[in-house]
Amino acid sequence: MSLRAHNITVGHTPGYSLLTDIDLTIPAGSVVGLTGPSGSGKTTLARVLAGLHLPSAGAVTVDGEPLTPPSRLRGRRQRSIAMLFPSPRQATSPRWTLERIIAEPLAVTGTPADQRARTVHTTALRVGLTADLLQRQPHQVSDGQLQRACLARALIQRPRYLICDEMTAMLDPATTAALVHVLIEEADAALGILAVSHDHQLLHAWADTVIDLPELVPRADSRSRCEYPASPALPAQSTHWR
Amino acid sequence: MTTALVEARGLTVRIPTRAGTVHAVSDIDLRLDAGHVHALVGESGCGKSIIAATLCGLLPATATATGTVTLSDGDAVPTELVGTRENQWRRLRGRRIALVPQSAATFLTPVRTVGDQLTETLRHLRSRHTVTSLLIRVGLPDAVAALYPHQLSGGMAQRAAIAFALAGDPAVIVADEPTSNLDPQLTSHVLDLLDDCAHTGAAVLLITHDLAALPTHADRLSVMHSGRIVETGSTTAVLDDPGHPYTRALLAALPEHGLSPPPEMPPELTSLPHYRVTHANCPVSLLSGAPTSLDYRGGRVIRRLIGAPR
Numbered sequence: 001m002s003l004r005a006h007n008i009t010v011g012h013t014p015g016y017s018l019l020t021d022i023d024l025t026i027p028a029g030s031v032v033g034l035t036g037p038s039g040s041g042k043t044t045l046a047r048v049l050a051g052l053h054l055p056s057a058g059a060v061t062v063d064g065e066p067l068t069p070p071s072r073l074r075g076r077r078q079r080s081i082a083m084l085f086p087s088p089r090q091a092t093s094p095r096w097t098l099e100r101i102i103a104e105p106l107a108v109t110g111t112p113a114d115q116r117a118r119t120v121h122t123t124a125l126r127v128g129l130t131a132d133l134l135q136r137q138p139h140q141v142s143d144g145q146l147q148r149a150c151l152a153r154a155l156i157q158r159p160r161y162l163i164c165d166e167m168t169a170m171l172d173p174a175t176t177a178a179l180v181h182v183l184i185e186e187a188d189a190a191l192g193i194l195a196v197s198h199d200h201q202l203l204h205a206w207a208d209t210v211i212d213l214p215e216l217v218p219r220a221d222s223r224s225r226c227e228y229p230a231s232p233a234l235p236a237q238s239t240h241w242r
Numbered sequence: 243m244t245t246a247l248v249e250a251r252g253l254t255v256r257i258p259t260r261a262g263t264v265h266a267v268s269d270i271d272l273r274l275d276a277g278h279v280h281a282l283v284g285e286s287g288c289g290k291s292i293i294a295a296t297l298c299g300l301l302p303a304t305a306t307a308t309g310t311v312t313l314s315d316g317d318a319v320p321t322e323l324v325g326t327r328e329n330q331w332r333r334l335r336g337r338r339i340a341l342v343p344q345s346a347a348t349f350l351t352p353v354r355t356v357g358d359q360l361t362e363t364l365r366h367l368r369s370r371h372t373v374t375s376l377l378i379r380v381g382l383p384d385a386v387a388a389l390y391p392h393q394l395s396g397g398m399a400q401r402a403a404i405a406f407a408l409a410g411d412p413a414v415i416v417a418d419e420p421t422s423n424l425d426p427q428l429t430s431h432v433l434d435l436l437d438d439c440a441h442t443g444a445a446v447l448l449i450t451h452d453l454a455a456l457p458t459h460a461d462r463l464s465v466m467h468s469g470r471i472v473e474t475g476s477t478t479a480v481l482d483d484p485g486h487p488y489t490r491a492l493l494a495a496l497p498e499h500g501l502s503p504p505p506e507m508p509p510e511l512t513s514l515p516h517y518r519v520t521h522a523n524c525p526v527s528l529l530s531g532a533p534t535s536l537d538y539r540g541g542r543v544i545r546r547l548i549g550a551p552r
Contacts, residue, residue, distance in 0.1 A: 038395075038425050087345065132512035135261040143344070143422070144286020170422040172451035174285040177495035178503040198425050205497040 001028040001063050003049060003081065003161040003192055008058035010041075010048055017056065018044055022216050026161060028063075028192040031183070033207030035198055040213045042196045046165045049194060050083040062161065079105065082154035086166035088146035092138050098124075098149045099134040105157040123152045128178050144175040151179055161192040168202065180206050245314075247414055247445040248274040248297065248339075252309035253324070255292050257302060262512045266292040268469040270309070271536060271543070274414060274445040279436060281448045281456050281477065283492065284466030285504070287511075290449045291344070293466075294418040297323065297447065298341045299331035313338060315413035336367055340412035342436075344419045346403035350391040356402050357387025360409065367410040376405040380435055397428035404435050415439055416447045421455070433459040453496060457481065462541075465489045468509050475542040485544035 005024040011017040018041045026032045026049070036042050047053035049060055051067045060067040062080050085091040092101050099120055100107075106116045124134055127148040138146055147170065154162060162183070168176040184206070187193055197203055203210045255267040267289040274280050282290050295301045296311065307324045314320035315338060326334070335341075343349040351359060360373045373387050380401040386394070394402060400420055407415055417436055421429040433448075433455055440446045440461075448460055456463060456477050463481070464474040465488065473486040484490045494502045537546045 089345065089348070128507045130507070130510040130512075132261045132264075132510050136259060140259060142287040142291060143419075147286075170419070170451075172284065172286050172492075173453060173495040174492050174504045176497075177501045178507075180501060181503045199497070201497040202501075205501045 001160075001190075001192075002026055003028075003063075003194075004061045005045070005049055006059050006061065008045070008048055008055045008060070010044055010053065010055040010058075012044070020217065022058070024049070024194075024211070024216065026192045026194050028160060029187055029190040030209070031187050031193045031195055031207045033203035033210035034194060034196045034213060035200060035203060035210060036213030038198070042213055043165050045213070046083070046163045046194060046196050049161075050081050050163045052083070079109070079157040080160045081163065082157055082159035082161075083163040084147075084150055084154055084165065084167040086169045088143060088150045088170070089138060091150055092146060094138050097135055097137055098129065098141065098146075101138075102134070102149055102152045102156060105153060109157075119156060120152070123156045124149070127152045127155070127182055128175075143170045144172060147171060148175070148179065151182065155182075155186065159191065161194070162186070163194045163196070165196045166198075167195070168197065168199065176202065245276050246273050247276050247315050248272075248311065248313050248323075248447075250293075250309065250311045253293070253296065253311055254308045255289075255296060255301065255305055257292075257305045259512065265469055265511045266305075267296070270471055272447075272464060272471065272474075274447055275462075276315075276413070276443055276445050277440055278461040279440045279446040279448050279459060281450055281460035281463045282466060283450060283453060283456070283463065285492070286451075288466045289469040290466055291418055294341065294416045294447070294449055297414070297416050298339055299323070299326060299328070299335055300341070313414065336363070336407075336412065337410040338412055339414040339416065340407035340410060342400075342403050342407045342415065342417040342420045344422065346420075347391055347394060347396065347399040349403060350399070352391050355388055355390055356394070360387070360402075360406060363406055363409050369409045369411070371409055371411075376408060377402075379408065380405045381431065397424050397431070400424060400428070400432050401435065404432070404439075408439065412444065414445045414447070416449075418449045419451065420448070421450065421452055429455060453481070453493070465492065469511060470545065471536070471543070472545045473543065475544075479542060485542065 003026040005022060008022040009017050009020050022045060024045065034042055044053060048055050051060065102124060103116050103120045106119060121131065129145065129148050129152065133141055133145055147167065183193060195203060195207055250270055250272040253267060253270040257264040257266050270293060282293065284290055296307055301307060309324060311323040312320050313323055321334065350356065357373050360376065364371060374384055377384060377386055382398060382401050386398060386402065391399065415436065421432050424432060429452060436446050436448060437459060460477045462474065463477040464471050465480065465486065466472065467488045472488045473480055473484065480489060484493060491504045493499055495504060534545045535548050537544050
């Protein structure tokens with residue numbers, strides 16, 4: 001039982017691969033930490049595993065079955081992988097209440113409204129959102145509260161695997177610890193988690209294994225390695241100017 | 243003796259929402275000194291950003307603020323910020339108090355270049371600076387002026403935001419989580435820039451989640467919980483010898499200290515029962531369990547139970 005990436009080659013521009021021939025396994029019930037410098041492809045690999053970015057070669061399997069493209073995902077399989085993004089503000093509709101945001105996966109799968117409300121309230125409580133916050137819109141809550149809502153939205157679909165892309169980058173230590181503890185309990189209940197972060201101390205305290213992405217790149221292929229910024233002070237220029 | 247540029251006394255902010263009144267900020271005493279970086283930490287949702295919004299006149303129109311926030315820079319007559327009208331704020335915002343926003347990339351107009359927007363800012367502020375000089379000051383290449391916000395990385399956008407804040411030579415800079423989303427190198431670069439601002443005489447309020455960066459980048463530190471300041475003191479004193487249980491809980495939540503979640507969930511701050519509202523010092527938090535007050539001893543302020551032994 002695992003979420004696996006098999007020989008993934010992926011890039012953003014045709015003819016240039018950011019990652020070549022990557023293998024990664026996230027066993028059910030364990031936390032795999034993924035780290036690496038800015039621009040090394042952590043987020044891209046995470047998106048490939050979540051089925052949000054199609055690799056140019058290789059395949060992703062969920063418990064042995066191939067991951068189908070997002071547009072054709074239906075029913076149970078749709079809920080097998082959930083993803084948390086670094087900026088909750090860009091991952092939520094500014095016009096919806098937190099309650100509606102958290103309930104969206106249930107609405108999509110046609111859960112009756114009364115049952116939906118109950119599930120939303122128990123899930124919200126589990127991630128530390130008090131009932132008064134559920135009626136607010138994203139601009140009326142803090143980033144940490146909104147990220148708690150995003151975690152509730154992810155957990156409410158009862159996924160088998162959860163991809164956390166810099167989930168705690170915008171959070172304070174107390175919120176981070178609280179959310180990580182919820183996720184540790186979920187992992188004990190067989191959820192497989194990929195935790196992408198550049199916070200090494202957090203990953204060492206949280207993850208069962210920590211993988212440094214540059215080390216996953218096969219030795220023979222040094223090209224993508226050379227693409228990493230030479231100067232640590234200005235990594236942005238080589239990776240984000242498009 | 244340093245001069246207090248901004249002094250908040252008993253600042254209280256209430257925000258009406260559909261679900262009831264939010265007790266966003268309660269009874270805050272805060273003092274920002276020229277040439278110093280004052281850090282403000284606390285759990286998400288505890289009211290840090292509301293304090294930033296109050297200092298910059300950016301509270302929602304429906305919010306009510308009470309207490310006093312006095313801005314006194316130079317020989318000018320001290321200005322009272324609570325209750326200031328929007329037309330007066332236009333003479334203060336950007337000129338005497340500037341904000342470095344949390345997600346800089348979304349703060350800029352997406353369809354205009356950085357240089358174009360910075361030029362407009364400089365014209366409005368009648369600033370003596372140029373686009374190039376400001377970009378150089380924040381360590382960005384000149385070419386950035388020709389870029390659109392989506393072409394900037396997080397770190398570049400954050401430095402660009404500091405350039406915007408510096409355009410009017412403000413006496414007070416409020417930086418609301420300027421380094422969330424940045425990796426460690428970029429974080430220290432941005433914090434160094436804010437240190438430089440303080441060295442040239444500005445008072446900096448640094449709202450942050452990054453406790454590790456505090457000893458090198460902040461002179462004083464206030465810890466906030468559920469809308470109240472629980473502890474203020476020199477950064478090293480507060481971190482080495484936390485006086486309030488919540489400060490200890492916050493430090494214990496750090497991965498290197500065991501990643502222990504805080505003992506209680508952030509409390510609800512909406513439509514509090516009558517007795518909690520009318521008693522100015524009554525805690526919202528279960529951590530203290532009874533009315534508290536701020537206990538001043540030298541440079542150190544700790545919120546304690548009223549009548550508790552020191």
